[in-house]
Each structure stands twice: as structure tokens, then as C-alpha cells.
Amino acid sequence: MKKPVVFLTRRLPAAAMEMLAAACTITLWDDEVRPCPREALLNGVAEAEGLLSLLTDRVDDELLAAGPHLRMVANMAVGYDNLDLAACRRRGVQVSNTPGVVTETTADLAWALMLAAARRLVEGQKLIEAGGWGPWYPMQMVGVDIYGSRLGVVGAGRIGQAVLRRAQGFGMALGYHNRTPNSAVEATTGATYLALDELLSSSDVVVVTVPLSDETRGMFGAREFALMKPTAIFVNVARGPIVREAELVAALQAGRPQAAGIDVFEREPIGPDHPLLRLPNCVAVPHIGSATVATRTRMATLAAENLVAVLTGKAAPSLLNL
Ligand SMILES: NC(=O)C1=CN([C@@H]2O[C@H](COP(=O)(O)OP(=O)(O)OC[C@H]3O[C@@H](n4cnc5c(N)ncnc54)[C@H](OP(=O)(O)O)[C@@H]3O)[C@@H](O)[C@H]2O)C=CC1
Numbered sequence: 001m002k003k004p005v006v007f008l009t010r011r012l013p014a015a016a017m018e019m020l021a022a023a024c025t026i027t028l029w030d031d032e033v034r035p036c037p038r039e040a041l042l043n044g045v046a047e048a049e050g051l052l053s054l055l056t057d058r059v060d061d062e063l064l065a066a067g068p069h070l071r072m073v074a075n076m077a078v079g080y081d082n083l084d085l086a087a088c089r090r091r092g093v094q095v096s097n098t099p100g101v102v103t104e105t106t107a108d109l110a111w112a113l114m115l116a117a118a119r120r121l122v123e124g125q126k127l128i129e130a131g132g133w134g135p136w137y138p139m140q141m142v143g144v145d146i147y148g149s150r151l152g153v154v155g156a157g158r159i160g161q162a163v164l165r166r167a168q169g170f171g172m173a174l175g176y177h178n179r180t181p182n183s184a185v186e187a188t189t190g191a192t193y194l195a196l197d198e199l200l201s202s203s204d205v206v207v208v209t210v211p212l213s214d215e216t217r218g219m220f221g222a223r224e225f226a227l228m229k230p231t232a233i234f235v236n237v238a239r240g241p242i243v244r245e246a247e248l249v250a251a252l253q254a255g256r257p258q259a260a261g262i263d264v265f266e267r268e269p270i271g272p273d274h275p276l277l278r279l280p281n282c283v284a285v286p287h288i289g290s291a292t293v294a295t296r297t298r299m300a301t302l303a304a305e306n307l308v309a310v311l312t313g314k315a316a317p318s319l320l321n322l
Pocket residue numbers: 078079080099100102106154155156157158159160177178179180209210211212213215216237238239263264287288289290291
């Protein structure tokens with residue numbers, strides 16, 4: 001039987017490539033680092049029945065029109081704000097993401113950012129590198145305590161709950177905010193439901209783990225930062241456009257919140273001149289929430305599994321409900 005043609009916007013780890021090659025004819029944008037240009041993506045899907053997309057690939061009506069044989073888009077990310085779900089539905093194209101496999105790794109990064117921002121790790125290293133480490137003095141490089149403080153998670157889903165679970169070893173009081181209270185979250189994490197403003201004004205650390213949607217775009221701006229404690233630590237491992245970045249820069253310059261840990265940006269990738277990089281109280285990393293060998297491999301194989309399943313008429317492990 002003729003194998004279905006699939007287009008990959010990047011070469012994937014070997015396990016995923018092997019799974020795809022066994023069931024499909026692979027065409028791909030074969031560049032390890034440079035993203036697939038739009039033109040190559042539009043040409044690439046012309047004959048394809050399946051597309052394996054990355055979070056940097058925009059899947060919209062134009063792309064679906066360029067791929068008239070497309071039956072399935074498998075996104076290698078849990079977030080799917082790069083996909084126009086309504087357009088996929090209209091054209092009868094199925095869609096999947098990679099939930100669950102990224103959860104613990106991304107929660108680890110949220111904690112790494114939280115601790116790094118609170119204890120000024122990057123600033124400290126830069127100080128040494130610049131030859132600025134003088135004799136010890138009582139208030140040298142003082143930060144804020146995470147142990148015994150109050151953590152508020154905005155978006156207590158898979159990743160948000162994993163962030164909350166880790167707080168047990170840090171003796172923290174826990175709060176969360178979702179659109180609706182969730183007794184299962186409260187039972188498994190011990191966190192208390194709070195309205196957003198109450199969470200912002202009472203937390204020592206605010207961690208954002210909501211998906212990017214029409215509701216959450218621009219959710220954090222000057223008003224929300226002004227509600228936070230002056231000593232608060234703000235962490236975003238969700239998506240950049242959830243935060244109004246210029247307003248975050250102004251808030252950090254004014255020292256409220258005291259510091260931030262940021263993995264995601266309004267427009268990625270950012271360059272070395274980005275204003276957040278000039279602030280000593282901001283720790284910034286390049287969208288590496290899920291970036292461990294094991295997790296990126298699991299994401300790729302789950303995306304491949306989804307693609308192969310739909311194209312061969314089997315049940316896909318993580319199809320999105322359109
Ligand atoms: N930095 C990185 O590399 C990574 C980033 N991510 C990002 O993290 C996001 C979350 O992933 P995951 O935890 O798996 O997703 P989930 O769907 O499991 O959790 C999302 C949570 O957000 C809540 N939520 C949704 N909309 C709102 C809203 N308007 N206001 C308040 N709460 C809201 C949901 O609760 P309710 O529906 O009750 O409101 C739910 O609890 C992804 O969408 C992705 O963008 C994920 C992996 C890696």
C-alpha cells in the first residue's frame with residue numbers, strides 16, 4: 001500500500017524519524033537550526049497528507065489551502081496557539097499536541113527561574129565576571145527567601161500543579177487561580193483558590209502557566225504588576241504575549257515586582273539588545289521550558305505517534321477536540 005506523504009518542518013530525534021519512516025514517506029525541511037521559511041512550508045505541504053509542526057510554524061487557512069490533501073497536523077508542543085483550530089475544523093483537518101510529556105521538565109524550569117531571580121544568581125555571576133566581587137559585607141547581594149513564602153500559580157493545570165507540588169519541600173503557603181475553582185487541584189496540591197487580584201496582592205512568587213488564548217493575551221500589565229508586593233518574584237514559563245512586555249520592563253525598573261524569571265517573550269527569538277536583558281533583576285532564558293534530551297525526544301515521538309495513528313486509521317493518543 002502507498003505510504004502517506006508527511007512534511008516535517010525540522011528533522012526530529014532518531015526514534016521519531018524511525019517511527020515516521022516505517023509508516024510514511026517523509027519530506028522535510030532538513031536544517032537543524034534555521035526555521036522552515038513560510039514559502040518552504042507552503043510548498044512542503046502541497047502533496048502532504050500530514051504535517052508535523054513546531055510551535056514556531058503558523059498553521060492557518062493560507063497553509064491549509066496550500067495543502068489540499070492535509071488530513072492531520074501534529075504539533076510538537078503542548079501549547080497550540082500557533083494553530084488556527086477553527087480553520088482546521090472547517091477543512092476537516094485533525095490536530096494533536098503533546099500534553100503531559102513536558103509537564104515535569106517545564107515545572108523544573110519554573111523553579112529554576114524562581115530561585116535564580118529570588119537569589120540573584122545571574123547578577124551574581126555577572127558581578128564576578130566583571131571583577132566586581134569585593135570583600136564580604138552584611139547586605140551584599142541580598143535577595144528574598146523562597147522557603148516559607150507564599151506561591152501563587154496562575155493556570156493550575158498540568159504544569160501549574162507540578163509547580164505547586166514542588167513547593168511542599170519549601171514550606172510554602174499555596175494559592176492558585178484558574179477560570180473556575182477545581183477541588184481536585186486543591187486535594188492534590190493543598191493550594192487555595194484565589195481570585196486573580198487577590199492572588200497577585202498576596203503572593204510572594206507568581207508563576208504563570210496559562211495557555212495563550214484571546215482571554216489570556218495581555219493578562220499581565222502595569223495594573224497587575226502594581227498589585228503585586230514590591231518584594232514579589234514574577235515567573236512566566238507559559239507564552240510571551242500573556243505579558244505586556246514593555247509594561248513588565250517599566251515595572252521591573254520601578255522595582256515592583258522585585259525580580260522576574262522569563263522563558264518566553266512577545267516576539268521570539270529576542271536579540272541581545274532586548275530591554276529585559278539590560279535589567280539586573282530579570283533572569284531571561286530562550287524558551288527552554290521543555291528542553292531536556294528526554295523530554296524533547298518524548299515530545300517528538302508523541303507527535304509522530306499522533307501523526308501516524310491518524311494517517312493509518314488508528315486512535316491517536318492526544319488528539320485535540322475541534
Ligand atoms: N516554556 C515552555 O517551554 C513551555 C510552555 N508551555 C506553556 O504552558 C501552557 C500550559 O500547559 P499545561 O499545563 O500542559 O496546560 P493545561 O491545559 O493542563 O493547564 C492550563 C491551565 O490554565 C487554566 N486557564 C486557562 N485559561 C485561563 C484563564 N483565562 N484564566 C485563568 N486560568 C486559565 C486552566 O484552567 P481552567 O480551564 O479551569 O481555567 C488550566 O488549569 C501551554 O499552553 C504552553 O503555552 C508548555 C510547555 C513548555
